[in-house]
Amino acid sequence: MSPSSRRTLPGLTILLFLLFQIPAAGQDQKVETLRILGISVEGNNSGTGTQSDAIISNAGLNIGDEIQVPGDRIRQAMQRLWALKIFSDIRISVENRVENGVYLLITVAEYPRLERVVFEGNDDIDDDDLLVTTGAVAGQILTPDDIRKMKLSILEKYLREGKLLAEVSGDTTGTGGGDSAKPNYVTLTFDIKEGPSVSIDKIIVEGTTAFSPDDVAGQMEDTGEKTWWHFWSNPDFDAGKYRKDKERIVAFYRKNGYLDAEIVSDSTWYSPDREKISIRMTVYEGPRYFVRSVSWEGNTVYNATVLGSRLQFFAGDVYNQERFESNLRGNAEQTDVASLYLDNGYLTFGMDPEIRRVGGDSVDIIIRVYERNQYRIGRVDIKGNTKTEDKVIRRELFTRPGDFFNRSRIIRSLRQLSQLNYFNPENLRPDYTLNDDNETVNLVYQVEEKSSDNVNASVGYSDAFGVTGALGFTITNFSLSNPIQGGAGQIFNFEWQFGEGSRY
Numbered sequence: 029m030s031p032s033s034r035r036t037l038p039g040l041t042i043l044l045f046l047l048f049q050i051p052a053a054g055q056d057q058k059v060e061t062l063r064i065l066g067i068s069v070e071g072n073n074s075g076t077g078t079q080s081d082a083i084i085s086n087a088g089l090n091i092g093d094e095i096q097v098p099g100d101r102i103r104q105a106m107q108r109l110w111a112l113k114i115f116s117d118i119r120i121s122v123e124n125r126v127e128n129g130v131y132l133l134i135t136v137a138e139y140p141r142l143e144r145v146v147f148e149g150n151d152d153i154d155d156d157d158l159l160v161t162t163g164a165v166a167g168q169i170l171t172p173d174d175i176r177k178m179k180l181s182i183l184e185k186y187l188r189e190g191k192l193l194a195e196v197s198g199d200t201t202g203t204g205g206g207d208s209a210k211p212n213y214v215t216l217t218f219d220i221k222e223g224p225s226v227s228i229d230k231i232i233v234e235g236t237t238a239f240s241p242d243d244v245a246g247q248m249e250d251t252g253e254k255t256w257w258h259f260w261s262n263p264d265f266d267a268g269k270y271r272k273d274k275e276r277i278v279a280f281y282r283k284n285g286y287l288d289a290e291i292v293s294d295s296t297w298y299s300p301d302r303e304k305i306s307i308r309m310t311v312y313e314g315p316r317y318f319v320r321s322v323s324w325e326g327n328t329v330y331n332a333t334v335l336g337s338r339l340q341f342f343a344g345d346v347y348n349q350e351r352f353e354s355n356l357r358g359n360a361e362q363t364d365v366a367s368l369y370l371d372n373g374y375l376t377f378g379m380d381p382e383i384r385r386v387g388g389d390s391v392d393i394i395i396r397v398y399e400r401n402q403y404r405i406g407r408v409d410i411k412g413n414t415k416t417e418d419k420v421i422r423r424e425l426f427t428r429p430g431d432f433f434n435r436s437r438i439i440r441s442l443r444q445l446s447q448l449n450y451f452n453p454e455n456l457r458p459d460y461t462l463n464d465d466n467e468t469v470n471l472v473y474q475v476e477e478k479s480s481d482n483v484n485a486s487v488g489y490s491d492a493f494g495v496t497g498a499l500g501f502t503i504t505n506f507s508l509s510n511p512i513q514g515g516a517g518q519i520f521n522f523e524w525q526f527g528e529g530s531r532y
Contacts, residue, residue, distance in 0.1 A: 059097065060097045063095075064093050067089055069133075070134070070136070071135050071136040073211045088104065088105055088108055089132065105120060113169075115137060115138055119136075138169075142164060143213040146215060146217045148219050148220065149221055150222065152189060152191065175200075179218070189264075190264030190265055194221065198216060199216075225264045226265045226298075227305070228305060229253070230253055232308040232309070247279075248276060249276065265296075281313060284346065284348070286316055287349065287391070288313075290311075294308065316346065317347045317385070319346075320392050322341055322393045324395050325396045335368070335395075339365055341393060356379065365395075369399070370433070370434070372432055379395055381395045401467065405431050405471055406429060412455075412477070414477050415513065415515040420516060427441055442456050442457075455475070455476040456476075458473055488527075498524065500521070502520070503521075508520075
């Protein structure tokens with residue numbers, strides 16, 4: 029409804045709080061029933077703002093509805109509009125009241141929309157990285173909470189870079205005047221004071237008896253003191269890397285049999301100039317555990333001796349948690365227990381180890397084995413090859429339909445495909461699907477083509493021979509029968525030498 033078509037009483041605007049005023053104490057509250065004769069909207073920016081019909085619809089108010097005064101309809105309407113989280117202010121007032129009803133006016137103030145983000149004062153982190161960090165998108169509704177979250181994300185980014193004293197402030201400005209300016213769009217500017225990088229002054233480790241404090245501190249890969257023999261380096265403090273380094277310390281103890289070890293407390297403090305930070309941590313080591321016995325339950329395919337030879341843990345050994353997990357589920361040599369089953373078709377087998385503490389310094393290892401079904405390969409499919417022919421890929425595979433599922437052969441097949449240099453090695457991956465018969469599995473090798481062709485050229489000049497040179501190219505995935513598309517795995521090489529020197 030346009031302003032000119034609104035029905036108003038001259039010089040009179042009755043606000044909502046007058047319509048819904050609370051009666052004085054002791055007075056009876058009289059409830060009126062009024063009909064909504066019209067609804068208007070103000071404050072939504074033309075062109076870029078929320079449409080008036082959408083605001084009225086979301087408010088849940090309709091022309092012809094009856095509302096009770098006092099009542100909940102207006103309060104509920106305002107709650108619905110606030111729930112949209114696009115308005116900074118909402119008011120519903122009576123624009124006009126006549127004998128048979130009222131005309132309502134919804135007045136809103138919209139949050140601005142983002143035109144662009146500007147960063148000022150950043151030297152160590154470029155604008156593109158900061159923009160990705162904020163997650164800001166042009167055109168989004170920009171609330172104060174959005175700006176607060178963006179500031180926090182920028183600060184966290186600087187914390188990870190060792191800039192613990194960084195400061196960030198954000199402010200918005202209009203996009204400027206002129207016909208090209210978009211109404212209610214703003215530029216968000218972050219003013220950044222990076223501050224100095226905070227270096228590590230000293231690390232104090234307390235509570236150690238099995239290892240020296242230096243040995244424990246030395247387990248941290250990214251958090252270390254400045255040393256005189258590394259005078260050119262100045263180790264910065266990174267809060268995220270520090271957390272991971274504390275996990276490495278605990279893993280170091282577990283690797284050496286101290287299953288109960290943990291860092292019970294740690295603290296940091298700044299130097300007076302706030303450019304250096306010191307670390308103090310207290311370690312609880314606990315007892316060192318040794319293997320007393322290893323037992324297997326549920327195994328029928330392989331006996332305990334065969335499984336034990338794979339696990340390589342015997343009575344009297346120091347319990348090494350890292351080596352235990354590696355030999356149980358997957359080591360680099362593929363001599364672990366899991367490989368024994370996975371290389372012989374037991375695709376869905378599982379193991380549930382229990383480490384039971386006995387006495388003060390021993391553990392009993394109980395491993396429950398769930399062997400389940402043995403699977404053969406049903407189909408072997410290839411996906412993602414847009415150039416290389418299937419037969420070129422298949423001749424590199426060690427998995428054939430009808431064979432038992434074999435994880436080692438899948439890994440070997442991926443290695444062979446990588447050596448072809450036709451595919452992106454990072455995106456070479458296998459997948460499998462169990463069939464309904466619970467006996468076969470379909471394999472899929474996912475590949476991504478890459479170019480491995482090369483061109484070479486050389487040119488030279490001498491008084492004796494004049495201009496000499498060579499021009500050549502190599503196509504590594506060529507096809508003689510289809511030279512335009514290629515993909516047959518053939519190699520085509522061409523080289524042309526020119527000049528006097530070519531006689532030799």
